[in-house]
Amino acid sequence: MDFSFYFPVKLLFGRPIVEALTEALETALGNSSRHPESASVLLISDPGLAGTGLVERVTERLHHDRWCVSLFTEVRSNPTVEDVELALEVARANEVSALVALGGGSVIDVGKAIGLLMANGGTYADYQWHGRPIIRPILPLVAVPTTAGTGSEVTKVTVIGDPETHFKKGVLSPYMFPRVAVVDPELTVTLPPRLTAATGADALVHALEALLGKRSNPITDGLATAALTRAWRFLPRATRDGDDLEARREMALASTLAGTAFDQSGLGIIHSLAGPLAAQYDLHHGLCTALLLPHGLAYNLPALDNKRATLLLALGMPPSASDSEVVGEVKAWVSKLGLPTSLGEAGVSGPDLRALAEEASRMVLLPNNPRPATASDCQRILEKAH
Numbered sequence: 001m002d003f004s005f006y007f008p009v010k011l012l013f014g015r016p017i018v019e020a021l022t023e024a025l026e027t028a029l030g031n032s033s034r035h036p037e038s039a040s041v042l043l044i045s046d047p048g049l050a051g052t053g054l055v056e057r058v059t060e061r062l063h064h065d066r067w068c069v070s071l072f073t074e075v076r077s078n079p080t081v082e083d084v085e086l087a088l089e090v091a092r093a094n095e096v097s098a099l100v101a102l103g104g105g106s107v108i109d110v111g112k113a114i115g116l117l118m119a120n121g122g123t124y125a126d127y128q129w130h131g132r133p134i135i136r137p138i139l140p141l142v143a144v145p146t147t148a149g150t151g152s153e154v155t156k157v158t159v160i161g162d163p164e165t166h167f168k169k170g171v172l173s174p175y176m177f178p179r180v181a182v183v184d185p186e187l188t189v190t191l192p193p194r195l196t197a198a199t200g201a202d203a204l205v206h207a208l209e210a211l212l213g214k215r216s217n218p219i220t221d222g223l224a225t226a227a228l229t230r231a232w233r234f235l236p237r238a239t240r241d242g243d244d245l246e247a248r249r250e251m252a253l254a255s256t257l258a259g260t261a262f263d264q265s266g267l268g269i270i271h272s273l274a275g276p277l278a279a280q281y282d283l284h285h286g287l288c289t290a291l292l293l294p295h296g297l298a299y300n301l302p303a304l305d306n307k308r309a310t311l312l313l314a315l316g317m318p319p320s321a322s323d324s325e326v327v328g329e330v331k332a333w334v335s336k337l338g339l340p341t342s343l344g345e346a347g348v349s350g351p352d353l354r355a356l357a358e359e360a361s362r363m364v365l366l367p368n369n370p371r372p373a374t375a376s377d378c379q380r381i382l383e384k385a386h
């Protein structure tokens with residue numbers, strides 16, 4: 001057995017964001033004795049969070065701690081390179097030396113992209129899919145997730161959409177990690193049930209695919225199993241009662257653990273199918289993973305080795321459970337979340353499935369899936385999910 005594990009992110013878990021942010025910025029800048037006034041910080045967020053007053057509270061605290069702060073709060077929910085270019089203009093105009101990304105995966109991904117371009121020059125398109133090499137670490141970034149799902153605060157990847165097709169192309173490098181992740185579970189309390197369910201399902205699928213992926217290793221297995229157990233148990237609770245702080249805390253932890261795991265071990269067939277599906281129909285990424293979860297798992301179950309027992313233990317099922325019983329339980333879990341349970345219900349048209357399957361079969365994530373899959377296999381999974 002040989003593997004590597006590289007994780008350079010300082011994680012501050014559980015402290016209120018307004019209390020933790022100055023320490024996080026000092027750590028990110030690498031010199032805690034430096035006077036905050038000498039560093040210009042860009043706070044990146046989205047219009048929804050700006051409307052809740054959270055951005056204002058955080059900005060006030062940063063001003064109080066004497067940081068020089070500029071704002072970009074226009075990140076859209078499926079950001080494209082246009083969002084990145086707009087935010088980059090603000091970052092350049094203010095000569096910022098650090099970034100705070102306060103929001104869901106979209107906001108954190110835009111933060112990584114700005115940090116990349118500030119440090120390395122060029123445009124986002126230059127770097128996507130292993131184009132131009134990244135030669136310098138991104139600008140110091142503090143990532144503050146407000147959803148429990150993407151795990152972007154602890155990963156070295158950003159995915160930004162093409163403005164015409166909305167298809168998301170990733171940029172990945174060990175230089176792309178945020179310097180600090182501040183995970184304050186209370187920030188997720190105001191998330192509505194549907195978004196809680198969709199983002200949380202994404203976290204569970206990250207954990208599942210990290211556990212089963214070909215590049216998994218004993219460290220990612222431990223992280224993925226801990227994430228899977230938590231998301232399976234606590235997502236229905238967090239969805240049912242948003243004020244259930246224990247469930248919110250466990251989901252925030254599940255998301256961060258799953259992000260740390262899949263960043264190193266890769267993903268699989270569910271994410272390979274979810275990418276083209278979300279782009280084509282402008283659907284929420286997490287919703288796509290929830291819709292595909294039972295069917296992607298059903299495809300993989302016959303090919304699992306000793307991971308099958310680990311998986312069933314994490315899901316609280318007996319080792320004797322048959323494949324169809326496992327899939328039945330997973331379907332019941334997804335339907336408890338109150339999300340659509342078929343692609344048809346989510347507005348996906350039957351005749352498009354062939355083209356979606358072709359696209360999924362070309363995804364770079366797919367070779368990491370425990371069971372090889374052709375375009376026809378992908379199409380059969382989509383048909384079952386329809």
Ligand SMILES: [Fe+2]
Nearest residue numbers: 202206285289
């Ligand atoms: Fe995902």
